[in-house]
Amino acid sequence: MVQYSETRLDASFAALSDATRRGVLEQLTRADASITELAEKFHMTLTGMKKHVGVLERAALVTTEKAGRVRTCRIAMRGLEEEAAWIERHRQLWSARFEELDKIVEQLKFKEKANARRKRK
Amino acid sequence: MPEGKENSPAAMNRTAVERKSDRELVVTRTFNAPAHIVFEAWSKPELFTRWWVPKSAGMSLVSCDMDVRAGGAYRFVFRHPAFDQAMAFFGTYKEVIPNKRIVWTNEESDQGAVTTVTFEEKAGKTLVTFHELYPTQAALEEALAGSAEGLPEQFAQLDELLAGR
Numbered sequence: 001m002v003q004y005s006e007t008r009l010d011a012s013f014a015a016l017s018d019a020t021r022r023g024v025l026e027q028l029t030r031a032d033a034s035i036t037e038l039a040e041k042f043h044m045t046l047t048g049m050k051k052h053v054g055v056l057e058r059a060a061l062v063t064t065e066k067a068g069r070v071r072t073c074r075i076a077m078r079g080l081e082e083e084a085a086w087i088e089r090h091r092q093l094w095s096a097r098f099e100e101l102d103k104i105v106e107q108l109k110f111k112e113k114a115n116a117r118r119k120r121k
Numbered sequence: 122m123p124e125g126k127e128n129s130p131a132a133m134n135r136t137a138v139e140r141k142s143d144r145e146l147v148v149t150r151t152f153n154a155p156a157h158i159v160f161e162a163w164s165k166p167e168l169f170t171r172w173w174v175p176k177s178a179g180m181s182l183v184s185c186d187m188d189v190r191a192g193g194a195y196r197f198v199f200r201h202p203a204f205d206q207a208m209a210f211f212g213t214y215k216e217v218i219p220n221k222r223i224v225w226t227n228e229e230s231d232q233g234a235v236t237t238v239t240f241e242e243k244a245g246k247t248l249v250t251f252h253e254l255y256p257t258q259a260a261l262e263e264a265l266a267g268s269a270e271g272l273p274e275q276f277a278q279l280d281e282l283l284a285g286r
Contacts, residue, residue, distance in 0.1 A: 091138040100172035104162045105154045
């Protein structure tokens with residue numbers, strides 16, 4: 001099991017070590033694309049792009065599906081990545097909100113202490 | 122960075138956000154104050170409105186009514202310079218237990234969430250748990266997409282704030 005996930009991690013990092021493949025991944029996070037479209041976009045031969053997509057596919061970063069003569073590529077980890085970004089966006093909103101609440105809480109605490117002091121006098 | 126924030130009383134209090142399920146959002150945060158103080162800031166309109174919409178969001182409050190008791194209603198009306206129309210948020214408090222718990226509905230549409238906030242005091246600090254339950258996954262996605270929209274500017278300001286510390 002450990003062996004398997006390490007092998008897979010190695011494959012991911014190896015796949016990500018190439019600028020074109022990172023570009024392809026980035027492209028696929030925006031929209032699914034066929035091998036032909038990707039080849040055009042990256043000014044590459046079909047064979048060259050097929051090889052890159054193959055590496056990404058073996059690293060489980062991309063999945064492909066053939067319908068007729070068109071092989072469509074899509075990002076395999078999109079759900080996870082989107083999830084992480086989504087959580088972070090909302091965490092930042094709440095974080096900002098709660099920093100404001102902190103200020104008010106401090107003021108109320110201060111007021112309460114001042115009132116308690118006044119009562120003791 | 123962390124040592125730069127040592128003057129902040131909330132330095133150690135991290136906000137955590139979790140998608141508990143497809144229809145649930147949970148936000149937790151600890152505050153350095155007893156529960157009655159945090160509850161007060163949450164249940165008095167004049168205090169609530171000072172923090173619920175962070176200053177950097179650029180929204181101004183037109184009106185704010187909060188009748189914080191079971192069966193009571195709330196209604197906030199906001200304006201944003203980028204929109205002609207004012208935005209109203211309204212609903213009903215379902216359950217109010219002072220210093221412990223507030224439950225309210227959101228009634229702008231039939232897809233509104235039921236929100237439960239609990240206040241748990243421990244050793245002078247209060248853990249706040251904010252829990253939203255939406256009727257469907259689509260309702261959650263839609264509501265929360267809206268709330269995070271227009272935030273980049275706010276994030277930038279927050280980044281500045283944090284970087285300056």
